[in-house]
Amino acid sequence: MNLHEYQGKEILNSFGVEIQRGYVAQTPKEAVEVAKKLTEETGTSWYVIKAQVHAGGRGKGGGVKLAKGIDHVEEVAGQIIGMDLVTPQTSAAGKHVNQVLVAEDVYYPGESETSEIYMSVLLNRATGKNMIMYSTEGGMDIETVAEKTPHLIFTEEVDPAVGFMPFQARRVAFNLGLEGKAFKEMTKFVTALYTAYDKSDSSLFEINPVLKTSDNRIIAVDAKVTIDDNSLFRHKDYEAMRDIREENATEVEARAKGLSYVNLDGNVGCMVNGAGLAMATMDLIKQAGGEPANFLDVGGTADAERVEAAFKLILKDPKVKAILVNIFGGIVRCDRVAQGIVDAYKNIGTINVPIIVRLQGTNADIAKELIDKSGLNVHSVIQFQEAADKVQEVLA
Numbered sequence: 001m002n003l004h005e006y007q008g009k010e011i012l013n014s015f016g017v018e019i020q021r022g023y024v025a026q027t028p029k030e031a032v033e034v035a036k037k038l039t040e041e042t043g044t045s046w047y048v049i050k051a052q053v054h055a056g057g058r059g060k061g062g063g064v065k066l067a068k069g070i071d072h073v074e075e076v077a078g079q080i081i082g083m084d085l086v087t088p089q090t091s092a093a094g095k096h097v098n099q100v101l102v103a104e105d106v107y108y109p110g111e112s113e114t115s116e117i118y119m120s121v122l123l124n125r126a127t128g129k130n131m132i133m134y135s136t137e138g139g140m141d142i143e144t145v146a147e148k149t150p151h152l153i154f155t156e157e158v159d160p161a162v163g164f165m166p167f168q169a170r171r172v173a174f175n176l177g178l179e180g181k182a183f184k185e186m187t188k189f190v191t192a193l194y195t196a197y198d199k200s201d202s203s204l205f206e207i208n209p210v211l212k213t214s215d216n217r218i219i220a221v222d223a224k225v226t227i228d229d230n231s232l233f234r235h236k237d238y239e240a241m242r243d244i245r246e247e248n249a250t251e252v253e254a255r256a257k258g259l260s261y262v263n264l265d266g267n268v269g270c271m272v273n274g275a276g277l278a279m280a281t282m283d284l285i286k287q288a289g290g291e292p293a294n295f296l297d298v299g300g301t302a303d304a305e306r307v308e309a310a311f312k313l314i315l316k317d318p319k320v321k322a323i324l325v326n327i328f329g330g331i332v333r334c335d336r337v338a339q340g341i342v343d344a345y346k347n348i349g350t351i352n353v354p355i356i357v358r359l360q361g362t363n364a365d366i367a368k369e370l371i372d373k374s375g376l377n378v379h380s381v382i383q384f385q386e387a388a389d390k391v392q393e394v395l396a
């Protein structure tokens with residue numbers, strides 16, 4: 001589950017990570033109210049107004065703007081709220097901005113230069129350990145840094161048995177070229193950040209930039225936080241932060257029905273029982289010259305009701321040119337599933353795309369007969385390869 005910047009910062013702050021302070025606002029008038037409150041608390045007289053959408057690169061798209069004084073807040077907030085923000089990470093249509101974060105300006109002049117640092121915490125799947133990735137080249141696309149100047153990216157892996165150690169925090173601060181107060185602040189910052197990542201059951205933190213202010217404080221200016229969905233049952237407070245306006249409508253509906261669905265870009269819809277088989281099926285589709293339109297695991301109990309719900313979800317995607325159903329009848333009986341497919345088809349009415357059904361396992365032969373006799377636009381096969389051939393045939 002992805003969070004908005006302001007929510008991510010709230011979580012960081014609850015673990016003692018220093019952040020650029022601010023309040024969220026839904027209207028330009030409310031932006032002025034919270035800006036006043038912010039000034040009472042921090043003394044700031046300049047504000048940065050930031051679009052709250054689930055996409056990065058907001059600055060480049062005009063979604064982050066400075067208001068140099070309370071008199072400008074309403075106007076600047078008015079420019080951002082309601083806009084369809086296009087960034088390198090959104091579609092061409094952009095993302096509608098419902099709310100802004102009004103934050104204190106932290107790029108004020110002082111005894112030293114401000115500098116922007118990149119920092120993320122994530123799981124390194126190759127080593128099975130969490131790691132902190134960081135760079136002096138903050139504020140830029142980390143992909144560009146990785147491509148052009150990979151030697152400026154550092155990593156620090158965390159041994160799960162001992163946790164993040166003080167010497168590691170010092171190494172981070174050293175590699176970032178910090179000294180004196182900023183060095184000390186960084187060791188505190190990165191330690192608190194790792195604790196926050198660990199305790200919040202997150203799967204990604206990306207803080208770009210972490211700012212060294214002109215008075216040598218270290219603070220999180222941005223926060224991209226992804227919470228591991230599988231941990232949400234023990235974080236009801238985080239789950240309440242979900243903003244479904246930012247999510248794919250079909251994925252939201254699938255979740256409500258207990259189906260595991262991820263929308264993809266291709267043209268072949270898939271309905272499969274079991275995540276492993278679903279992955280293999282997607283490979284098969286690619287091999288046959290198609291592109292999967294989705295990942296969909298209907299689960300162990302592929303009954304008529306679930307099959308119908310799954311068909312309806314897949315058919316919502318106008319890109320779908322064929323549907324491949326791949327069910328292994330281990331616990332479920334294939335003839336039950338076949339009957340479910342036939343019933344679902346009739347309930348939905350006309351389905352204008354060919355359906356290829358591969359049923360293997362218990363009663364596969366009876367299932368094939370059931371489908372073949374139904375008279376519907378459904379091709380039934382038993383072997384994996386036949387299914388691939390059929391996909392190729394209907395796409396041609």
Ligand code: GDP
Pocket residue numbers: 047048050055056057058059060064066103104105106107139208209221222223
């Ligand atoms: P992103 O573009 O979606 O990654 O949004 P960020 O939160 O990273 O903000 C984009 C850029 O806005 C930052 O890299 C900064 O250069 C700038 N910015 C953010 N906060 C402030 C601030 O308090 N003052 C000034 N002057 N610029 C800021």
Ligand code: MN
Pocket residue numbers: 056057208209222
């Ligand atoms: Mn950023």
